[in-house]
Amino acid sequence: MKKVGFLVVSIAILLSFVLLFAGGDTNQSPKIAYIDSNKVLQSYDKFITLQSKYQEDAQFYQKKLNELAAEINQMKKDGASEQELNKKLAEYTQKQQQYSQLLNNEYQPKFSQLEQEILQKIAEYAEIMGYDFVFNSKSMAYGSPKYDITDKFIEYLKSAQ
Template sequence: MRKVGVLVVSIGILLSFVLLFASGDTNQGPKFAYIDSTKVLQSYSKFITLQAKYQEDAAFYQKKLNELAAEINSMKEQGVSEQEINKKIAEYSQKQQQYSQMLNNEYQPKFSQIEQEILEKIAQYAEIMGYDFVFNSKSMAYGNSKYDITAQFIEYLNSAQ
């Protein structure tokens, strides 16, 4: 779940610095807009599906860790030697790191791919709509709601799948 938070922050930072130049009338000045990356992610079916699969896999590994923890508690109750208990605790720690690494190796590239996909769709949408700059609402101190294109972008994103 921590990786999803990192993903949301990454998207926010990247979106904040995405400067999109479209052909527009320079006499009128640049055309600005912003989106809420959290709402975009929560509405994007590919992200929702991947997040569900990640949570399913994380729950599977957590169940395995819980079984090891129960085994350790049982060993303590049975009066097994400290040395044996410490071996089992070491195994638990090793498995915990292994499972975390496995999840990270499998899902981080997939989350990054979705992030890149969204950034590309933002660029396409901005060009189509004539925006010069699209910012992320998370990195702004204030944004007038008339410049919020989140709902329109979500429609575009989901229709483009």
């Protein structure tokens, strides 16, 4: 008898939950959109400026490496010993790693900060416009163009700068 009473109470609780969640407004579906993050980045002034600075620094370090490579080639032409060439090649490799690390240490935090800034702006825009979900087009197999809010978001982003 106790088992039947427990079963009736369990079914009643389960039925209550089903009715509670099913009784909501089923006509209103979530408002969904997506953004092309590459397009957003390519039009964001702060990103463009940072990318330009990164390219300048990368070119500066590449120029230094090219000078070192020219020195190695000249050493080969001049008949330098294998030991001297290996020493210079090791220096080249060490400099290449050093420059790469310098660029990464300087720019990775800045790019991450910009990414967080854009994500925050997306969240602000989504709340203002009433979106429940905003996806990144890079992680979608397909998205109907009618849900693409990239251009509208870029306008918002530029007005917020």
